[in-house]
Amino acid sequence: MLFTHHSSLLTPGPTPVPLSIQSAMNLPMVGHRSKDFETIAKKAFSSLKPVFGTDNDVLILSSSGTSALEASLLNIVNKDDHIVIIVSGAFGQRYQQIAETYFSNVHIYNVEWGSALHVKDIIDFIKGLEVSITAVFTQYCETSTAVLHPVSSLGQALHEFDPSIYFVVDGVSCIGAVDVNMKQDHIDVLVSGSQKALMLPPGIAFVAYSNRALKRFKDVDTARFYLDLDKHYQSLEKSSTPFTPNITAFRGVIEYCRLVEDEGFKQVVERHYKIRDAIRKALKALDLDLLVDDANASPTVTAFIPNDKEEVNEIKSRLKNDFNITIAGGQGKLKGEILRVGHMGFISPFELLPFVVSLEIILTNYRKKSYIGAATKVYSEVLMHEL
Ligand SMILES: *Cc1c(COP(=O)(O)O)cnc(C)c1O
Numbered sequence: 001m002l003f004t005h006h007s008s009l010l011t012p013g014p015t016p017v018p019l020s021i022q023s024a025m026n027l028p029m030v031g032h033r034s035k036d037f038e039t040i041a042k043k044a045f046s047s048l049k050p051v052f053g054t055d056n057d058v059l060i061l062s063s064s065g066t067s068a069l070e071a072s073l074l075n076i077v078n079k080d081d082h083i084v085i086i087v088s089g090a091f092g093q094r095y096q097q098i099a100e101t102y103f104s105n106v107h108i109y110n111v112e113w114g115s116a117l118h119v120k121d122i123i124d125f126i127k128g129l130e131v132s133i134t135a136v137f138t139q140y141c142e143t144s145t146a147v148l149h150p151v152s153s154l155g156q157a158l159h160e161f162d163p164s165i166y167f168v169v170d171g172v173s174c175i176g177a178v179d180v181n182m183k184q185d186h187i188d189v190l191v192s193g194s195q196k197a198l199m200l201p202p203g204i205a206f207v208a209y210s211n212r213a214l215k216r217f218k219d220v221d222t223a224r225f226y227l228d229l230d231k232h233y234q235s236l237e238k239s240s241t242p243f244t245p246n247i248t249a250f251r252g253v254i255e256y257c258r259l260v261e262d263e264g265f266k267q268v269v270e271r272h273y274k275i276r277d278a279i280r281k282a283l284k285a286l287d288l289d290l291l292v293d294d295a296n297a298s299p300t301v302t303a304f305i306p307n308d309k310e311e312v313n314e315i316k317s318r319l320k321n322d323f324n325i326t327i328a329g330g331q332g333k334l335k336g337e338i339l340r341v342g343h344m345g346f347i348s349p350f351e352l353l354p355f356v357v358s359l360e361i362i363l364t365n366y367r368k369k370s371y372i373g374a375a376t377k378v379y380s381e382v383l384m385h386e387l
Helices: 019-024 035-047 065-074 090-102 119-129 151-161 211-219 229-236 247-263 265-285 309-323 349-367 374-386
Strands: 059-061 082-087 106-110 133-139 166-170 189-193 205-209 301-305 339-342
Touching: 019 247, 035 059, 035 247, 059 065, 059 229, 059 247, 065 090, 065 166, 065 189, 065 205, 082 090, 082 119, 090 106, 090 133, 106 119, 119 133, 119 151, 133 151, 151 166, 166 211, 205 211, 205 229, 211 229, 247 265, 265 301, 265 349, 265 374, 309 339, 309 349, 349 374
Parallel strands: 082 106, 082 133, 133 166, 166 189
Antiparallel strands: 059 205, 189 205, 301 339
């Protein structure tokens, strides 16, 4: 039986898009070489600064998040450079794949899936390589495991170890939900995508950069064309883009930034952490193990471990077929082992209640043990303490 016609999208991207963003994106088209678009572009580039924790305007690419990952490699790394890629899940593997497509001196630092990177180990790993490292690449939130890495500590440690190393961070699944500060965290390039915590439709990507990185974009001689970030920056300075941009999505960016300013960015971040804490307690109350420990859990996505593969399938398909709720399965080697619930962007604690109630019903039926009220009780209690 279908309990509701109202569908709920709780995947770690794409995420629900607020109506006001949809409406902003419905305005009549303008030419991209017009004053109209210059006004839009200027506003979009500059409004993103607080969300990316930077004083520089943020570049917008009309392509998905992966293009920004690729751009971050092509515009920082030269042919003979040695780089380190931290691989802690499926998106780390993607960084590795892109890097190995273009470069030969790629050193992989593996982190156990579900664990957070260990700062001191990484510095020791780099020392042990006994070559000069040009750049270190990592995910901020590894979406496939729901870990939020201690990017700030790593940035500071790398800076202390060798300030010439470029620190490049994939923040696709957490920018917009975490308190990042590129200067303090010593991040040189911070990339993101539109369809995760930034609650926009898929299709555009973002690159924030330090002044040092900006100079590097100009100096690097690796072949690139569409993803030449220096070219994008030259256009940005003229409130423009080198190629036809996704004009519609630029308007969405402006509306997104307006919504964030309205709520207050600090509040936006706190809301994500509040939801994370409540949902983790609720899942534990349902005897569901969590993949990530409390200290390293992302505020944007939570991974949990049902008893076996059958239970994984039961939960995912019942949520979809009976309750109209979509969550995500595992990726790569975690496929069939875990489930992931996304809680980022246009979401408030109450929007997750139907998910919590549905899980109580599904598990009560499936395990023949009553969970009715068990998860909602702790969920409400966490929220109550926040008032
Ligand atoms: C979703 C995601 C990407 C890829 O973004 P696309 O828009 O699908 O290209 C990259 N990195 C992380 C951490 C992600 O969550």
